[in-house]
Amino acid sequence: MAPPLIETTVVGTYPLAPRVQQLVLRADDHTFSHEPGQHVNVRMEADGSPVYRPYSPVSGPGTETLVLAVKRYDNGTCSVWLHERSVGDPVPLMPPSGNLQLRDPTRDALFLATGTGLTPMLSMLTPYLRAEGGHATLLYGERTQADLMYRAMLDRLAATYPSLSVTYVLSGEAWDGPTGHVQDHLAPALDRLDAPHAYACGVPEMVVDTNTALQDAGVPADHILTEGWEEGAVADD
Numbered sequence: 001m002a003p004p005l006i007e008t009t010v011v012g013t014y015p016l017a018p019r020v021q022q023l024v025l026r027a028d029d030h031t032f033s034h035e036p037g038q039h040v041n042v043r044m045e046a047d048g049s050p051v052y053r054p055y056s057p058v059s060g061p062g063t064e065t066l067v068l069a070v071k072r073y074d075n076g077t078c079s080v081w082l083h084e085r086s087v088g089d090p091v092p093l094m095p096p097s098g099n100l101q102l103r104d105p106t107r108d109a110l111f112l113a114t115g116t117g118l119t120p121m122l123s124m125l126t127p128y129l130r131a132e133g134g135h136a137t138l139l140y141g142e143r144t145q146a147d148l149m150y151r152a153m154l155d156r157l158a159a160t161y162p163s164l165s166v167t168y169v170l171s172g173e174a175w176d177g178p179t180g181h182v183q184d185h186l187a188p189a190l191d192r193l194d195a196p197h198a199y200a201c202g203v204p205e206m207v208v209d210t211n212t213a214l215q216d217a218g219v220p221a222d223h224i225l226t227e228g229w230e231e232g233a234v235a236d237d
């Protein structure tokens with residue numbers, strides 16, 4: 001039997017980047033208990049049939065609120081539907097699941113993300129930093145500065161926690177920071193870390209390349225946790 005839906009209501013929306021909308025959802029009589037890094041499945045109806053799509057919350061567990069960051073694909077089903085939700089609209093969810101989870105917050109960590117692959121990294125970063133056990137580097141790739149989500153928050157976290165280093169890598173704009181692909185900037189990040197766990201999420205090509213490069217650099221396969229979902233062709237629109 002399918003698990004019961006979690007009924008939520010939109011209580012806030014906010015544009016994070018040209019095609020990315022933040023949605024704040026509040027559940028009735030439900031406290032979210034996901035492991036940071038896990039996703040929920042949004043349920044909607046299209047042409048009279050149920051449609052389910054996974055989204056990784058930006059927010060952590062322990063409250064009735066869940067925060068999603070959703071990129072709109074113009075010919076997409078659920079992403080367009082979510083972008084059209086307003087305050088007061090219902091958004092039913094399936095309970096959280098998924099293998100991408102923060103493992104050991106006391107050891108060094110390398111977080112790599114492109115695009116909305118940043119979302120599970122954000123939910124893992126907060127408990128990681130609170131544990132104050134190790135050093136972490138976040139490599140976050142986008143096309144342009146305008147596409148960077150949560151930059152002010154990430155800069156504030158890096159200023160607050162000396163154990164956190166954040167590097168933005170742009171693939172579609174010349175600037176005074178790193179350019180190219182995030183996986184091309186692994187070596188200096190690994191040099192700063194001691195036997196880290198590595199978490200990678202975003203464009204499948206990045207996830208595959210990163211996995212190979214990390215193992216070539218000596219990171220054991222079972223210390224690498226990945227999830228891929230964004231197509232480069234669309235991210236490069």
Ligand SMILES: Cc1cc2nc3c(=O)[nH]c(=O)nc-3n(C[C@H](O)[C@H](O)[C@H](O)COP(=O)(O)OP(=O)(O)OC[C@H]3O[C@@H](n4cnc5c(N)ncnc54)[C@H](O)[C@@H]3O)c2cc1C
Nearest residue numbers: 054055056070071073076077078079116119229230231234
């Ligand atoms: C574990 C997991 C977590 C995810 N978390 C997030 C998240 O936090 N935020 C977020 O925005 N998305 C996330 N996604 C992606 C999300 O689940 C949907 O795939 C995405 O929103 C598109 O769904 P759709 O119904 O709008 O498009 P669909 O109706 O499924 O597809 C229609 C068309 O949209 C385009 N399209 C659809 N999906 C993609 C894609 N991934 N890349 C490029 N083009 C695509 C294609 O042209 C496709 O033909 C996650 C995916 C996974 C597997």
